[in-house]
Amino acid sequence: MRFYELMVIVDADLEIPEGQDAPSLAKAIESIESEGGSIVSKLDSSPWGLRRLAYEINHKSEGFYVVLEIATEANSLDTADHTLRLADRSEIIRHKIMRLPDDEAIRRGLLAENASADK
Amino acid sequence: MGKTRARSSKKKKRLPKKKKCFFCTESMVAIDYKDEGIIRKFTTERGKISPRRNTGICPKHQRMFAQAVKRARHLALAPFVREYFR
Numbered sequence A: 001m002r003f004y005e006l007m008v009i010v011d012a013d014l015e016i017p018e019g020q021d022a023p024s025l026a027k028a029i030e031s032i033e034s035e036g037g038s039i040v041s042k043l044d045s046s047p048w049g050l051r052r053l054a055y056e057i058n059h060k061s062e063g064f065y066v067v068l069e070i071a072t073e074a075n076s077l078d079t080a081d082h083t084l085r086l087a088d089r090s091e092i093i094r095h096k097i098m099r100l101p102d103d104e105a106i107r108r109g110l111l112a113e114n115a116s117a118d119k
Numbered sequence B: 001m002g003k004t005r006a007r008s009s010k011k012k013k014r015l016p017k018k019k020k021c022f023f024c025t026e027s028m029v030a031i032d033y034k035d036e037g038i039i040r041k042f043t044t045e046r047g048k049i050s051p052r053r054n055t056g057i058c059p060k061h062q063r064m065f066a067q068a069v070k071r072a073r074h075l076a077l078a079p080f081v082r083e084y085f086r
Helices: A023-034 A078-086 A102-107 B002-010 B036-041 B059-074
Strands: A002-011 A038-043 A049-057 A060-072 A092-099
Touching (some): A023 A078, A049 A092, A092 B059, B036 B059
């Protein structure tokens, strides 16, 4: 099991019902879960959620940030990355998937002290 | 003119105090790209990554920090260039 962090900036002008994800983000989460991964945490409230962008992207100065912590097997995030990439420039402004190093995962309490993530 | 020269020759060249790496003293395992305070602290007002000779960060943490800044820039958490407002 490995730990990843996914940050997504969703278009703030999109009309999304309260408490729901953008369709492509929901699809990405679904594909992660269908491949045996799990969403450990999902943050979309302060300091995340609606935020000013540091610079304009596609003439937009605000975006809706969502930060996810994911526990999954190696290389099972490809489909999620693919769906997010297809939605780039329409629903999703930017997205990035990052591997959390083992010691960082331990610090966050995701991984037990003496366990290695690659087992 | 002669006076100043005499004074400067007397003056000892003072070596700057060697700074300790901020991240080493804090014993950080990873540098978080989401931490705006840290990113701001070690970048210039223009948004460039500060050189090690100014900040005293060790090579290992400078590499990690540079990576964090680049991640923050891509996700629009930090600017590529911060413009001055005049």
